[in-house]
Amino acid sequence: MRAxxxxxxxxxxxxxxxxxxxxxxxxxxxLDRQGVGLIDGDVLVVAQKIVSKAEGRxxxxxxxxxxxxxxxxxxxxxxxxxxxxxILRESVEVVAKRPGxxxxxxxxxxxxxxxxxxxxxxxxxxxxxxVLLLPENPDNSCAFLRAQLVEKFGARIGVVMSDSFGRPWxxxxxxxxxxxxxxxxxxxxIGECDLYGRELEVTQIAVGDEIASAAALVMGEAxxxxxxxxxxGLSWPRDDAGGGAATLVRPPEEDLFRRxxx
Numbered sequence: 379m380r381a382x383x384x385x386x387x388x389x390x391x392x393x394x395x396x397x398x399x400x401x402x403x404x405x406x407x408x409l410d411r412q413g414v415g416l417i418d419g420d421v422l423v424v425a426q427k428i429v430s431k432a433e434g435r436x437x438x439x440x441x442x443x444x445x446x447x448x449x450x451x452x453x454x455x456x457x458x459x460x461x462x463x464x465i466l467r468e469s470v471e472v473v474a475k476r477p478g479x480x481x482x483x484x485x486x487x488x489x490x491x492x493x494x495x496x497x498x499x500x501x502x503x504x505x506x507x508x509v510l511l512l513p514e515n516p517d518n519s520c521a522f523l524r525a526q527l528v529e530k531f532g533a534r535i536g537v538v539m540s541d542s543f544g545r546p547w548x549x550x551x552x553x554x555x556x557x558x559x560x561x562x563x564x565x566x567x568i569g570e571c572d573l574y575g576r577e578l579e580v581t582q583i584a585v586g587d588e589i590a591s592a593a594a595l596v597m598g599e600a601x602x603x604x605x606x607x608x609x610x611g612l613s614w615p616r617d618d619a620g621g622g623a624a625t626l627v628r629p630p631e632e633d634l635f636r637r638x639x640x
Contacts, residue, residue, distance in 0.1 A: 382611070387414055388596040389606035397434035402526035405606055409531075416531040419613050422523075423593035425605035426541040426556050427496065427510065429519050435511040436500070437464060455480055461495060461509060468493035468511060486512065487627035488556070490543055513539070516557025517622030524559045534616070536561030539623070540590035540597070553594030555586030555623040561612075562620030563587075586623050 389408045395401065405422070409415055416422065444452065444459035448466055452459035456477045466472075469482035479491050488494070494512040513519045516539050524537040539557035544550070555563055563586030593607040 384592070384609060384611040386592060386596045387608045387610070388604040389414070389608065390604075392428070392603070392605055395428045395431040395605075397431065397436065399432045401428065401432040402523055402530070405523075406527065406530045408606070409608070414608055416527060416533045416535050416608065417610070418534045419610070420533065421536040421538055421561060421589055421609040421612060422527065423538045423540050423590060423597075423607045423609060424520075424523065425597060426494075426512065426516070426539050428605045429513050429516070429523075429539055429557075430510050433513055433519065435513060436508045437511060439507045439509060440505070451475070451480065461492070464495055464509065464511070465493040468495065483630070484512070486516070486556075487624065488543075489633075494541065512541075512556065517559060517624055518557075520557040520559035520622070534560070536612075536614075538563075538586055538589050538593075540593055542594065553587070553590035553592075553597070555584075555590045555626060558586045558620065558623040560619055561585070561614055562625075563623045564620065564625040584626055586626055 389405065390412055392408050393404065395404070401424075405424070439458070439460045442460040442463050444463040445466070448463035449459045451466070451472070452462040454477075455462070455475050457480070462480065465480055465482060468484060470485050471483040472480060473483055473489055474481040480493075481489065481491055482493050483489050484493050496510045497507075500508055500510050520537040520539050524535065527533075527535060527537070537557075537559045538555050538561075540553045541556045542551040543554045545552065564582055564584060589609055589612075593609060596607045597604050
């Protein structure tokens with residue numbers, strides 16, 4: 379993945395997304411109206427939240443019955459037991475906890491706060507308070523969206539689904555790739571040489587995360603309302619579509635933080 383110059387263009391006037399919406403058609407219409415389009419080498423970054431909304435990943439909290447485990451954990455972390463129940467359902471392991479947050483290993487492999495369950499920018503009312511879950515399979519969601527956009531624009535593009543994560547030892551959140559299609563999300567540089575001819579032994583580059591983080595500068599984190607960004611100027615080998623964002627997930631046996639080896 380190489381570039382001399384990269385531009386980031388926020389896609390304007392993306393309407394509120396509801397369950398069952400044709401996300402590809404909506405995005406294509408916005409691109410056409412903005413006169414941006416998609417060309418070979420473009421990467422379309424879409425916020426996880428609009429993908430989850432289009433896929434109907436809403437849960438009405440009134441329909442959730444917390445288990446005894448969820449009620450116990452909710453009391454420890456001072457969270458809604460119904461939300462904690464959903465966190466446990468979406469996860470395979472509770473990694474850490476403190477008041478206000480539960481760090482879990484999501485069933486998709488991500489280690490993240492609250493299993494990615496979100497209340498912000500989700501329409502609700504007092505009788506039917508809703509939360510939003512992550513997509514069932516973000517890489518598949520990206521592949522499906524990409525196929526539709528390739529058919530529409532006839533361009534060789536990549537698609538990245540972004541979300542905001544906190545990181546060990548660092549304050550604040552940054553954009554990361556939850557899903558990817560059409561480009562290598564992880565570039566393995568092992569065996570290549572540095573400027574001085576020294577062979578690289580461990581270097582891998584999280585290209586998907588770098589793209590998602592760059593797009594976050596345009597998307598914002600609050601009420602900016604820019605859930606789609608076109609990244610232009612990147613290039614990668616035509617035969618290297620990568621293995622999706624799943625390749626970015628570190629295997630548990632290699633995770634020194636979770637193994638307590640540090």
